[in-house]
Amino acid sequence: LGEWTSRLGARLGIRKREFPEKMDKTLRWLKYGVLILIIAATWRAGTLVWRSYDPWVAWMHLSAGWEEFLESPWSYFSLFVLVIGMSLFIERFWCRYLCPLGALLAPLQKIGLxxxxxxxxxxxxxxxxxxxxxxxxxxxxxDVENSAExxxxxxxxxxxxxxxxxxxxxxxxxxAVLTVGIATLAIFLGGYGIARGTGYWQTYSGSTRSSEESFSEAHLYGWMTLENVSETLGVSVEVLLSAGSLPDDFPRDVPLKDIDGVDDEELLRRLTSVLEAETKEYPENIPSNPDEIKARLTISQIAEAFGLESGDILREAGWPIDSGLNTSIKTLSEELGKSPDDIREAVKKLSE
Ligand code: SF4
Ligand code: SF4
Missing domain, CATH: 3.30.70 (Alpha-Beta Plaits)
Incomplete structure (x- = not known):
């Protein structure tokens, strides 16, 4: 992108400028600061905060049209416009001064063979x-050989x-330059192919909604599949199908935005609001008698209602300890080949 912008600048007759050498050297350190800032913010927030400012993501979002630009001009696009604008005047402005990936790869350039x-x-x-x-x-x-730049x-x-x-x-x-190019491509495609072939290729962070977060606070996007949404919200796919009134054969491993006839944003809104409404409504429906526990309740809801630990209930019922705590016991029992009565009995025993 920097390359294209630079060429565009040349075509428009814009003369390239350079910072004085000393200033240029100092400014090159900025990208290391950006990298440290991103790592620290990501560590603190537990999510890739940088995503909302990444010029590359902004570039990808241009296809969504100008409405998105107008909705959040200070988010993705402000930096994107800055990067593109500056690249018209200063060659590779982003790569030289701000790119966190460049900062990450710089040490490799130094030790590369x-x-x-x-x-x-x-x-x-x-x-x-x-x-x-x-x-x-x-x-x-x-001494380019030892330059990280x-x-x-x-x-x-x-x-x-x-x-x-x-x-x-x-x-x-x-x-030969061609040999280096082909070898680089082969290593990249080879690594990608092996990762895909062995099932280790993952472009999804797999973060799960914490118990303090509401459903609508979870990070959901149109590129997610129903399985991704299920993992993020901490509820089973079956619960999502039922909450969204979706057919059983609804695609589970296709990005929602790519499914014909599906408005991904509307669907995600619907799912979160239905799940939220169900969660809010449950305390009134919790019975005091364990025999009357409804199968649509989740382990967490039951544990909270009866003042028990989720783990104790699962152990007592003989269900796997890593069973989904936010999935209804009906769905869980079907998945595990068990009966919701196991949970009712376990709660009864633990409450004695
Ligand atoms: S010194 Fe490095 S960055 Fe500069 S032209 Fe040569 S290969 Fe490209
Ligand atoms: S282009 Fe080649 S010959 Fe000319 S100064 Fe650079 S390294 Fe030396």
């Missing part, structure tokens, strides 16, 4: 490499007129 290297003996000091670098390094003067784009290597003066390679072997 394959990197841009210069041979002092072969260099004819023509200065070409320094004029093409998008992050304003000068391989002729600067080099993004290994290969532009300087392409521009160098002397075959052996500037090259990609290890300390012992020179590698």
């Amino acid at each position: 394959v990197k841009v290297r210069r041979s002092e003996d072969d260099c004819i000091n023509c200065h070409r490499c320094g004029t093409v670098c998008p992050v304003r390094l000068d391989p002729e003067k600067k 080099c993004i290994a784009c290969g532009r300087c290597v392409e521009a160098c007129p002397k075959e052996k003066a500037l090259f990609f390679g290890t300390s012992k072997k020179k590698l």
